[in-house]
Amino acid sequence: MRGYxxxxxxxxxxxQSIAIYMESLVIKGRATELKVLIIDDSRxxxxxxxxxxxxxxxxRDNVYSVVRYEDALPLLDKYFFHLLIIDYHLEQALNGxxxxxxxxxxxxxxDKVGILIISGDATQQTVLTALSGxxxxxxxKPIKTRHLEEKIxxxxxxxxxxxxxxxxxxxxxxxxxxxxxxxxxxxRFAIAHEALILDDLMSNANVLLLKEALTQxxxxxxxxxxIAQAVVxxxxxxxxxxxxxxxxxxxxxxxxxxxxxxxxxxxxENHNHPMALKWAIKAFELTPSISKRAIRASFLAAQLKQxxxxxxxxxxxAGHISLADQNWLNAVLSYLNDLGSVYTATDQNKSxxxxxxxxxxxxxxxLRRLTPQRIAQLNAAVTLFQTHILLHEQNPFLAHxxxxxxxxxxxxxxxxxxxxxxxxxxNSFLYFGEFHMHKELQQIxxxxxxxxxxxxxxxxxxxxxxxxxxxxxVHLQQYPYSAEAxxxxxxxxxxxxxxxxxxxQYRDExxxxxxxxxxxxxxxxxxxxxxxxxxxxxxxxxxxxxPL
Numbered sequence: 297m298r299g300y301x302x303x304x305x306x307x308x309x310x311x312q313s314i315a316i317y318m319e320s321l322v323i324k325g326r327a328t329e330l331k332v333l334i335i336d337d338s339r340x341x342x343x344x345x346x347x348x349x350x351x352x353x354x355x356r357d358n359v360y361s362v363v364r365y366e367d368a369l370p371l372l373d374k375y376f377f378h379l380l381i382i383d384y385h386l387e388q389a390l391n392g393x394x395x396x397x398x399x400x401x402x403x404x405x406x407d408k409v410g411i412l413i414i415s416g417d418a419t420q421q422t423v424l425t426a427l428s429g430x431x432x433x434x435x436x437k438p439i440k441t442r443h444l445e446e447k448i449x450x451x452x453x454x455x456x457x458x459x460x461x462x463x464x465x466x467x468x469x470x471x472x473x474x475x476x477x478x479x480x481x482x483x484r485f486a487i488a489h490e491a492l493i494l495d496d497l498m499s500n501a502n503v504l505l506l507k508e509a510l511t512q513x514x515x516x517x518x519x520x521x522x523i524a525q526a527v528v529x530x531x532x533x534x535x536x537x538x539x540x541x542x543x544x545x546x547x548x549x550x551x552x553x554x555x556x557x558x559x560x561x562x563x564x565e566n567h568n569h570p571m572a573l574k575w576a577i578k579a580f581e582l583t584p585s586i587s588k589r590a591i592r593a594s595f596l597a598a599q600l601k602q603x604x605x606x607x608x609x610x611x612x613x614a615g616h617i618s619l620a621d622q623n624w625l626n627a628v629l630s631y632l633n634d635l636g637s638v639y640t641a642t643d644q645n646k647s648x649x650x651x652x653x654x655x656x657x658x659x660x661x662x663l664r665r666l667t668p669q670r671i672a673q674l675n676a677a678v679t680l681f682q683t684h685i686l687l688h689e690q691n692p693f694l695a696h697x698x699x700x701x702x703x704x705x706x707x708x709x710x711x712x713x714x715x716x717x718x719x720x721x722x723n724s725f726l727y728f729g730e731f732h733m734h735k736e737l738q739q740i741x742x743x744x745x746x747x748x749x750x751x752x753x754x755x756x757x758x759x760x761x762x763x764x765x766x767x768x769x770v771h772l773q774q775y776p777y778s779a780e781a782x783x784x785x786x787x788x789x790x791x792x793x794x795x796x797x798x799x800x801q802y803r804d805e806x807x808x809x810x811x812x813x814x815x816x817x818x819x820x821x822x823x824x825x826x827x828x829x830x831x832x833x834x835x836x837x838x839x840x841x842x843p844l
Contacts, residue, residue: 332359336386392413401620468502469505506524523554526542530562535565539562556579576589625717639652672705699724711740730780736835779806
C-alpha cells in the first residue's frame with residue numbers, strides 16, 4: 297500500500313502521506329463551508345452536538361437541528377448537507393437506521409452525504425443494526441468533542457476516497473488495479489481505501505485481480521481483507537482453509553457480522569448445514585430487523601426440518617420487521633414457504649396444528665409493526681399460504697375459497713397488489729381453471745414491471761377460455777370450482793333454456809366466494825332472475841381481458 301515506508305520501527309507513514317493527511321483534515325480545512333443536519337428527538341442533546349461542531353470551526357448558521365425527522369425533509373429538499381448526524385432512537389415510527397434507508401430510497405441522500413449514527417444505547421443489536429446498511433459509523437453518547445471530530449473527519453475523508461476511486465471502478469484490468477492501489481492515501485484511510493478496492497473486485501468475482509490486490513496489501517487484517525482471502529481459497533477449492541481463516545479472525549473480532557455471514561455460506565458450500573444454520577442464526581439474532589438474514593436462517597432451518605428453530609426465527613423477525621425494509625414482503629413469503637415445506641414433510645397432526653397456530657401468531661405479532669397497506673399485504677400472504685396448505689390436505693373446495701379471500705384484500709385497488717403476490721395468484725388461479733382471471737392478473741402484473749419474463753411461461757395457447765356451453769361443461773368437469781366458468785354457464789344455459797337446477801346450484805356456490813367487485817355486482821343483479829347479460833371482466837383495467 298502506497299503512503300508507507302519501512303523503518304527499523306516497522307511500517308510508518310511517509311512524509312508525503314502525512315502532508316496529504318494534513319490537507320485531508322476536513323474539519324480544519326473546510327470547516328466554514330460544511331453544512332450539517334442534526335436529527336435528535338432530545339433537544340438538549342442536539343444543542344450540545346451543535347455547540348461541539350461550532351467549537352470545531354463550523355459556521356453556526358450552517359449547523360441545523362430538528363427533533364422530528366419530518367422536519368428534516370424540507371431542509372433536505374432545500375440544502376445539500378455534507379453530513380447528517382442522526383440519533384438511533386428517535387421515539388417515532390422510524391429509528392435512525394431506518395430513516396437513512398428511507399431517505400436513500402426516496403433519493404434525498406446519495407453517497408456524497410456522510411452519515412453518523414449516535415445513541416446512548418450501545419448494545420450489540422443497536423450498534424450492529426445501525427452499521428448493517430449504508431451507515432458505517434456509530435458513536436455512543438455522551439460524545440466527547442475530540443472523538444466527534446475524529447469520526448467526522450473519518451467519514452468525510454472516506455467520501456473523498458470514494459470520489460477519487462470512482463473513475464476507476466469497476467476495476468477490470470491489472471493496470472487499472474495498479475492505479476487504484478497507487479493512489480496516495482494517508483494511513484488513517486488505508487484500510488477504508490483497500491476495502492473499497494477489494495469489495496469492488498469481489499462484487500465482480502474477479503479472483504485474479506483479487507489475488508493481486510491481496511499480494512500488494514500492506515494493511516493490518518480487517519474484515520473485508522479476511523473475506524477476500526477466504527474467497528480466493530474458496531475459488532481454489534480450499535473451503536476448509538477458508539473456514540478456518542474466518543474462524544481465526546472471528547476469535548479476535550467476535551461481532552464481525554460480515555464474517556458471520558460468510559462463514560454460514562462457506563459451511564453450506566461444504567455441506568455442513570447444521571453449522572451453516574448456527575452462524576446464520578447468530579448473525580440474524582444480532583440484527584433481527586435485517587430481512588436477508590431472516591430469510592437465510594429460515595431457509596436453513598427448514599432444510600434441516602428444525603420446526604422449533606423455524607418458529608423461533610419467525611417470532612423474532614415478526615417483532616422486528618422494519619418499516620424501511622423494501623424486502624419485507626419477500627422475507628415474509630420466503631418464511632411462509634419454509635413453514636409450508638416443513639408442514640408438508642410432517643406426518644403428525646399435532647405438529648401440523650402447532651405450525652398453523654404459529655402462522656396465525658406470527659401474523660398477529662407482525663401486524664403491530666406494519667402500515668395499513670402492508671397489513672393488507674400480510675393478510676393476503678397468510679391467506680394464500682392457507683390456500684396451499686388446504687390443497688396439500690386435498691381440500692380444493694376450501695382452498696378455492698381461500699384463494700379468492702386472499703385476493704379480496706386488493707379489490708379496492710387491484711394495482712396495489714405487489715408483483716410478488718400477483719405472480720403466485722397467476723399460478724393459483726390457472727390451477728383452478730380461472731383462465732380469464734389468470735389473464736387479467738397477467739395484464740396487471742405486466743403494468744407493474746418493465747420486464748415480462750415472469751409472465752412468459754404462462755402465455756401459451758393452452759390457456760384458452762371456453763367459448764360455448766358444451767366447452768363450459770367439459771371445462772367444469774376438469775375444473776369443478778371455476779367461478780368464471782359457472783357464471784358463463786349460467787348465462788349460456790339461460791340462452792339455451794336448459795338445466796335450471798344446475799344454474800341454481802352454481803349461483804349458491806358463487807355466493808360463498810369473495811368475488812371481485814364486477815363479478816359480485818353481476819351476481820347480485822341476477823340473483824333472482826335469469827342472467828341476460830354476459831359476466832364482465834373481474835376488474836376494470838385499461839387493457840381488459842378478451843371476452844368470451
